[in-house]
Amino acid sequence: MAALPFPFLRENVSLAPFTTWRIGGPARFLAEPPAEALPGLLAWARAGGLPVWILGRGSNVLIDDDGLPGLIILTRNIWQDIRREGDCLVAGAGASLPRLSKAAAAEGFSGYEFYIGIPGTVGGAVFMNAGFGPGDPRDTRAVLVDVELVRPDGDSVRAAVADLHMDYRHSILQDADGPFADAIVTRARFRLEHPGDAASIRDETREHLADRKRKQPLTRPTAGSVFRASDGVPAAIHIDRAGLKGFRIGDACVSPKHANWIENLGKASAADVRALIRHVRETVHAIFGVTLEPEVREMGG
Ligand SMILES: Cc1cc2nc3c(=O)[nH]c(=O)nc-3n(C[C@H](O)[C@H](O)[C@H](O)COP(=O)(O)OP(=O)(O)OC[C@H]3O[C@@H](n4cnc5c(N)ncnc54)[C@H](O)[C@@H]3O)c2cc1C
Numbered sequence: 001m002a003a004l005p006f007p008f009l010r011e012n013v014s015l016a017p018f019t020t021w022r023i024g025g026p027a028r029f030l031a032e033p034p035a036e037a038l039p040g041l042l043a044w045a046r047a048g049g050l051p052v053w054i055l056g057r058g059s060n061v062l063i064d065d066d067g068l069p070g071l072i073i074l075t076r077n078i079w080q081d082i083r084r085e086g087d088c089l090v091a092g093a094g095a096s097l098p099r100l101s102k103a104a105a106a107e108g109f110s111g112y113e114f115y116i117g118i119p120g121t122v123g124g125a126v127f128m129n130a131g132f133g134p135g136d137p138r139d140t141r142a143v144l145v146d147v148e149l150v151r152p153d154g155d156s157v158r159a160a161v162a163d164l165h166m167d168y169r170h171s172i173l174q175d176a177d178g179p180f181a182d183a184i185v186t187r188a189r190f191r192l193e194h195p196g197d198a199a200s201i202r203d204e205t206r207e208h209l210a211d212r213k214r215k216q217p218l219t220r221p222t223a224g225s226v227f228r229a230s231d232g233v234p235a236a237i238h239i240d241r242a243g244l245k246g247f248r249i250g251d252a253c254v255s256p257k258h259a260n261w262i263e264n265l266g267k268a269s270a271a272d273v274r275a276l277i278r279h280v281r282e283t284v285h286a287i288f289g290v291t292l293e294p295e296v297r298e299m300g301g
Helices: 035-047 097-106 113-117 122-126 198-216 235-241 270-288
Strands: 007-013 026-032 053-055 061-062 068-074 084-086 089-093 144-150 156-160 186-191 253-254 260-266 297-299
Touching: 035 144, 061 270, 068 186, 084 097, 089 097, 097 113, 097 122, 097 198, 113 198, 122 144, 122 186, 235 270, 253 270, 260 270
Parallel strands: 026 068, 053 068, 061 297
Antiparallel strands: 007 026, 084 089, 089 186, 144 156, 144 186, 253 260
């Protein structure tokens, strides 16, 4: 077998352990590169005609059972630095959101408590505009200043938050025909704006976690909310009213605790989850005339 061209590259790596659903086949190549090696890695993938995917903590993705036939860049163990620069926090795209939340609290600033229970990375949060529900001001757009991106051709570019056109669970990074299509977030700068006293930050953080424990099925593999709200109405309301809580295909099950979450009861496949998503969409549409759009991003297939 030919030697791999980079020390941070591996071949045929199962992706299921790198997703919160614990679902997905192997990556043909998986890389965890230092940021300065990214342009060379992307040039290598381009020369080999390999499609490229970027994976943070895999908490909002459904990876196909056949895996991904290209290069997966995994950030959860790299690009980890979080440091203060003036009145900002600068974080590597692989840093976890709970770490970012704690770093802001340690600097004595509030406004980051909502990140404590979101198990994603900084890069995934920018891509998704992670935050609270529709209409709630607590989301990534509210605290972000700008990001550093690497384009597929290896060029680096900085984009201000206004350039990212962030909206409910959307940024322009998701638009295949947008100016930053397939760009990789390597670093993000966040505003430290609201000084807060340690006790109230701690209390609000605790309340966030307790609220999640009460409402969300946190003891099984899931990917958080599966569907986006439609016209401001949470998808869970339609799914619950359609009587789908507990409905199951294979080992994929509409959570009895939170109707917009799908639990992996053990050996769920991507095919099970896809079939369940289709069933939920069709049922809700047939009863209420509402078309639910997935929030979860599909990779491969
Ligand atoms: C228990 C649980 C609770 C959750 N609660 C919430 C919540 O309250 N609010 C919320 O908004 N979400 C929530 N989520 C969903 C998820 O955590 C967020 O969407 C998070 O921002 C995804 O980050 P990630 O690193 O896991 O991204 P991944 O799932 O790895 O990737 C998601 C998308 O982002 C892209 N991406 C990731 N990193 C980069 C990068 N560096 N550059 C470019 N693109 C990138 C990927 O290619 C993919 O398309 C929850 C999920 C779980 C499992």
